[in-house]
Amino acid sequence: MKNVEDVYRFTASQRELLSQRQPESRIEHLHSPFRGAVDESALEEALRELVRRHTALRTAFFMQGLAEPMQVVREKVSPSLERVDATSLPGGVDAWLEADRQRGMNLTAAPLVRLSLLRTGPDTGALVFGYHGAVLDAGSARLCLEELLHLYKARREQREAGLEKSRPFREYLSWTEQQPTAETEARWRERLGGARPTLLPELPPTAEATAPARVQQQLLSSTETGNVQAFLRKHKLEPGTLVQAAWALLLRHLTGSQDVVFGALVPGRPASLSQGRPMLGSFAHVLPRRLTVPSDGNAVRWLRGLQADLTEAQRHEHVSTAQVRQWLGLAEDALLFQSAVAVWEAPDEDPLKPLARGLGLHGFTRSAPSPSLPLYVEAVPGPRLALRLHHDARRFAPLDVIRLSGQLAALLDTLVSQPDRDVSSLGEVLDAAGKAVGAGARGPITAGSTPEPEELRALIAQHPEVRSVAVRVEGDALVAHVVPARRRARKLDFGLFFFADEDSGSRDKYHLLLEAAKFGDQHGFTSVSTPERHFHEHGGIYPNPAMLASALATITRNIRLRAGSVVLPLQSPFRVAEEWSIVDNLSGGRAGISIASGWVPNDFAFFPENFARKRDVMWENLEKVERLWRGEAVTTLDGVGKEVQLKVFPRPIQPRLPTWVTCATDPALFERTGASGYNVLTSLLGQSLEEALERIGLFHAAADRAGHARGSRIATLMMHTFVGQDADEVLDKVRAPLTAYLRAHVALMQTLVKSLDLQVDINEPKWADYLASYAFERYYRSGALIGTVTSCLPMVDRLLDGDVDEVACLIDFGVDTASVLDSLTHLAELKRLAQDDALRMERVLSEYLDERVVGRRPPLHIRLVDALPSEGNG
Incomplete structure (x- = not known):
């Protein structure tokens, strides 16, 4: 036979998929917008190399005139890049995807994949990777796309891609043939014997013959998503276990039956074939799942038992629903389930995202045909977990689906936030979530409405x-x-804060500081603060905040110029008063300082005698600075040891120097600061957000007891900040620099270990790497303003609830200067909305x-x- 490398039978799931109506249109897509130049020749060459690497991509299917359908692997296939002029495409990319799906694929002509470049301009458009579900499942398609981009990148750079040799799909077929059929049949008989499909309520037939499937989507917040991830890690559970359990609970609530049956997307192949050299193919498919929902008991214990059952069941999930029906003695068209759940899992480090962004592609989206079920639930990972309910528009009223999606989201949130809650009480959660929708109209909707x-x-x-x-x-x-x-009478102020930038050797070390200060001045930010740091490459470009503030005074008009902080035990109080009086005059009365006692021994090379008494010296020197600021004379010794009384000049504009005290973790210092009538500056270095807010509460309480009016004091919290338009792009930008920052700061790591109650040595490399990675995931969600404008708003609310008056946005923690400056526009928008x-x-x-x-x-x-x-x- 010409151009034939191999011939073998269909897998059970392939046979089932290709027996559906219009099998040629079972096409799925992964598509992404692009901005930038695309080398079409290199892309086409990469596509051809990809197809050469994998047998699944050179496979065609033959069914007509054969006693048993067979799939044929071609030796050689030479696909072409499909070029589309989309400058005036009606309906945009979504309409083109639907038309491409309707166009279908000739199942007897390999390859059953195609790559399309839709150009909307010289350097803009969309890249679309289309594939038939019989040759690739969604997981294999992402791996395929990742390889394609690696090959494309290598072609552009004129080098070898260095990809591992692939494994042929025949290995999977051989594995299925080796599985004990009798044991698998017995297992399915045991699991589903006597079971009845769980029928969804309120599914009235309509007179309408056809109607499109609609999708109702609900996204968990970034905080809720973080809670889900933390819960799964803590209890060593898989996402599929949690979502399937939640769906079973919801079905029980809807039907009143503890014995529920629904479909579940299963991987279809063992871990042994998922590791090592890559194998692409169509493995994942939907099989019936039967769960017994307990009437009471601890939810976490039930989930752990459920996961053990699901793990054991994976050995028998290479079969099809047709085989299951046959083993149960059911008719070919017998109903097994009316709803199904698909949980798409993503690795902790998804290599596709940064690879795609490096090539000008901005987030791949999966588009697939609507499942032939009344209700199909997808859980899609991301910075915000997405719940998508695909539903038959002829049978579901819109409000019913809205209610279901809200109830499912509420159930997931309750399971992870109250893990010890009894299962019997979860009905209350579902009732409350259902009532939020109200009664309203309940009629079905029509196609295209x-x-x-x-x-x-x-x-x-x-x-x-x-x-x-x-x-x-x-x-x-x-x-x-x-x-x-609720409406808030008090609004959060936003300032800019610099602390950690390194001496990179650039001649323009202060570009970010100067440009950010000008931006903040023009966009209503309250302050810009620079630290005092010495003798270290990280932060060492800020040895003198007064000198930097003087420079900023000449290029700004409104923003307040602060030290964050002046380390008073390293300074003469006369110099501090003089320098900040200059800042006050240059700026027209905009100077302010936060004071600190210092902690790094090397810094005390200026005044080594002050190190042992640094906290006391801080308060003593502050008292002198305040007297000098008021114009009083302060007694000191001159060069010959004689007592003299000195005043400082120039006279400042403000009658009192606005002063913050930098407080780390000592509750007593927070209380003394409040009682003394000063403002407070704190951070999350060495304390969690909850602990910081608790200590800010101590500050306010002490100030109240001392009779200081609420409006006369400011509680400022420094937070790492990076706000962007796309959540994935933000994480790509901040992950490496923030992880490095967290690892370098031992106090932050110690706080994490303490919060997790871990007995580990953070100096061991294996633990340091693990904790730094975990710390990033936790810190960016619960201790930073990192994300999109709207995803950061809940943190703003949290700060206001904790009596924070101002957030000092730390922006110089390692992200490149151009990206930080671009992000300020989004930070200003966050401030505006807040x-x-x-x-x-x-x-x-x-x-x-x-x-x-x-x-x-x-x-x-x-x-x-x-x-x-x-x-x-x-």
């Missing part, structure tokens, strides 16, 4: 920042009248609806009101 006002109202009502809402048509506009859950309730609600709800409604939705205007008319005050 957009969300109705009642559906939008139900979606908005689920948002945690909304107390109540009414959506009405007013003229030509759709308007949502929103009563916020200080304007109406703008915040409009932005938050707009993004929220874009997340929840997959596809088109009508424009919606948001108006904040104190009460709805029905509540009596509107």
